[in-house]
Amino acid sequence: MMAAIDADSNGTVTQEEWIQGGMNNVPLLVLLGLQMADRDGQHVWRMKHFNRPTYCFVCQNMLLGLRKQGLSCNVLLAQNIYISFDFQRHNECVSIGSFNCDCGPLKDHILPPWTICSVSKVSQSISNQRRPIFPVQGINPLLVFMNPKSGGKQGERVLRKFQHLLNPRQVYNLSNGGPNPGLHFFRNLQKYRILVCGGDGTVGWVLDAIDKADMAVNPPVAILPLGTGNDLARCLRWGGGYEGSDLTEFLREIEESSLVKMDRWRVQVVPNDENEVGDPMPSEIINNYFSIGVDASIAHRFHTMREKHPQKFNSRAKNKLWYFELATSETISASCKNLKECLTIQCCGVPLDLSSLSLEGIAVLNIPSMHGGSNLWGETKKAEEVHKDDHFPQVITDSEVLEMSSQDMSDRLLEVVGLEGAMEMGQIYTGLKSKGHRLAQATQIMIKTKKALPMQIDGEPWMQPPCTVSLLIFELFTAVSLSVDSRGS
Ligand SMILES: CCCCC/C=C\C/C=C\C/C=C\C/C=C\CCCC(=O)O[C@@H](CO)COC(=O)CCCCCCCCCCCCCCCCC
Numbered sequence: 247m248m249a250a251i252d253a254d255s256n257g258t259v260t261q262e263e264w265i266q267g268g269m270n271n272v273p274l275l276v277l278l279g280l281q282m283a284d285r286d287g288q289h290v291w292r293m294k295h296f297n298r299p300t301y302c303f304v305c306q307n308m309l310l311g312l313r314k315q316g317l318s319c320n321v322l323l324a325q326n327i328y329i330s331f332d333f334q335r336h337n338e339c340v341s342i343g344s345f346n347c348d349c350g351p352l353k354d355h356i357l358p359p360w361t362i363c364s365v366s367k368v369s370q371s372i373s374n375q376r377r378p379i380f381p382v383q384g385i386n387p388l389l390v391f392m393n394p395k396s397g398g399k400q401g402e403r404v405l406r407k408f409q410h411l412l413n414p415r416q417v418y419n420l421s422n423g424g425p426n427p428g429l430h431f432f433r434n435l436q437k438y439r440i441l442v443c444g445g446d447g448t449v450g451w452v453l454d455a456i457d458k459a460d461m462a463v464n465p466p467v468a469i470l471p472l473g474t475g476n477d478l479a480r481c482l483r484w485g486g487g488y489e490g491s492d493l494t495e496f497l498r499e500i501e502e503s504s505l506v507k508m509d510r511w512r513v514q515v516v517p518n519d520e521n522e523v524g525d526p527m528p529s530e531i532i533n534n535y536f537s538i539g540v541d542a543s544i545a546h547r548f549h550t551m552r553e554k555h556p557q558k559f560n561s562r563a564k565n566k567l568w569y570f571e572l573a574t575s576e577t578i579s580a581s582c583k584n585l586k587e588c589l590t591i592q593c594c595g596v597p598l599d600l601s602s603l604s605l606e607g608i609a610v611l612n613i614p615s616m617h618g619g620s621n622l623w624g625e626t627k628k629a630e631e632v633h634k635d636d637h638f639p640q641v642i643t644d645s646e647v648l649e650m651s652s653q654d655m656s657d658r659l660l661e662v663v664g665l666e667g668a669m670e671m672g673q674i675y676t677g678l679k680s681k682g683h684r685l686a687q688a689t690q691i692m693i694k695t696k697k698a699l700p701m702q703i704d705g706e707p708w709m710q711p712p713c714t715v716s717l718l719i720f721e722l723f724t725a726v727s728l729s730v731d732s733r734g735s
Pocket residue numbers: 446474475476477541542544545566567569570573574577616617618668669671672673675676678704705706
């Protein structure tokens with residue numbers, strides 16, 4: 247430490263060097279009990295005891311000693327509130343390299359505390375949540391939303407871990423006011439990413455809030471799959487369900503991810519009888535799929551039971567068992583048999599002929615995953631694929647052409663698939679059957695129902711009295727996807 251204050255390196259420390267060193271030298275300031283900073287967002291270096299083997303960020307050697315082995319950087323968020331970064335170093339190494347920490351190995355994701363408006367700059371009466379961020383160039387922090395209700399029930403632990411790894415002010419629990427407080431806090435930033443920790447319903451909830459917030463930039467969205475089905479996360483290669491793996495590694499995968507476009511669809515439901523009140527519709531936007539009949543009936547019963555007895559649905563495995571039990575009882579009761587007598591379907595004005603089929607369900611797909619990983623449209627052999635260009639028809643109902651037509655989540659086409667029942671769904675889920683009945687591909691779909699039927703949008707079910715359902719393109723949406731190379735599939 248003395249060497250660091252001996253400015254002319256002559257082996258002695260003069261009074262001027264001592265005073266000057268006292269101003270600049272961090273260990274000396276710490277020894278003197280002076281803080282390095284007292285303003286929001288500033289760095290405060292403190293002597294610290296490290297319980298675990300810890301390495302110096304400058305020389306990469308271990309911090310040795312019994313008591314306080316080295317300095318750790320803490321950043322002042324507000325009066326007496328600090329966050330600490332893994333940016334520790336030896337006393338001797340403190341004068342080497344940058345004085346300020348750069349937020350450490352996860353700097354690409356961290357919201358630097360000094361970008362947050364300080365208490366003195368904004369009225370003290372404004373709550374922490376409301377303080378804006380300075381629109382600093384060159385940062386791309388991650389805004390994290392977590393839903394503790396999602397099926398895997400890992401939310402609380404994940405929240406704490408992200409609060410530790412990142413700046414706690416960029417991590418939001420959706421149970422405390424939904425997505426709006428976080429979106430509002432980040433509103434000044436030109437560039438940021440969103441991470442949704444939850445199931446398909448949660449992703450839809452956040453996308454819906456982004457639409458309604460009418461923001462200057464629409465940030466790309468990555469997913470940590472905490473739900474039960476996690477169909478969108480599967481398609482974007484974030485996995486079928488988080489199993490407790492290293493979240494630092496997951497954050498690195500977000501850095502390496504690429505952007506993909508995805509269609510989103512608007513759904514309008516007009517009841518035949520205005521006075522017949524059904525359940526409220528969960529959403530007016532479809533990201534993943536829409537369905538009527540057998541699977542919506544299973545999803546509706548699951549949803550109702552989960553609302554009533556949440557303690558029975560406290561893990562992903564238990565939830566899947568419930569789905570299996572409900573699917574088995576649906577097979578026996580066949581509550582949606584003879585569906586073709588209860589509805590008609592038109593694709594861009596072309597009526598579908600369902601007379602030769604015995605169906606219990608109709609699924610309309612935007613993504614190639616449903617029911618927690620089933621590909622209902624099925625694979626199309628590359629060699630046989632029909633090439634789609636701008637002149638490609640907006641509706642296909644010819645069964646031979648459909649057999650050669652592949653599914654794409656950004657082609658402005660929806661796929662219509664017929665389902666025979668829960669047993670067939672089980673066969674597709676287990677791979678015993680390769681697909682459902684391909685009925686059509688189209689840019690516009692209209693379904694008229696003649697009796698009350700269960701319906702679902704992205705896994706959120708409801709009971710709908712007789713009505714007309716119209717599906718129309720809403721927008722192309724940018725989601726973050728893992729690049730094919732980084733996970734190899
Ligand atoms: C030859 C028969 C094959 C039987 C197949 C046997 C076993 C299937 C094995 C496991 C399936 C178990 C559970 C499904 C797992 C996850 C489902 C998650 C779905 C989900 O989360 O979706 C929601 C949101 O994403 C939306 O909910 C739905 O869409 C509800 C659909 C649930 C699909 C369930 C598919 C599995 C059906 C299994 C049918 C078994 C029939 C047994 C018949 C016995 C007759 C006496």
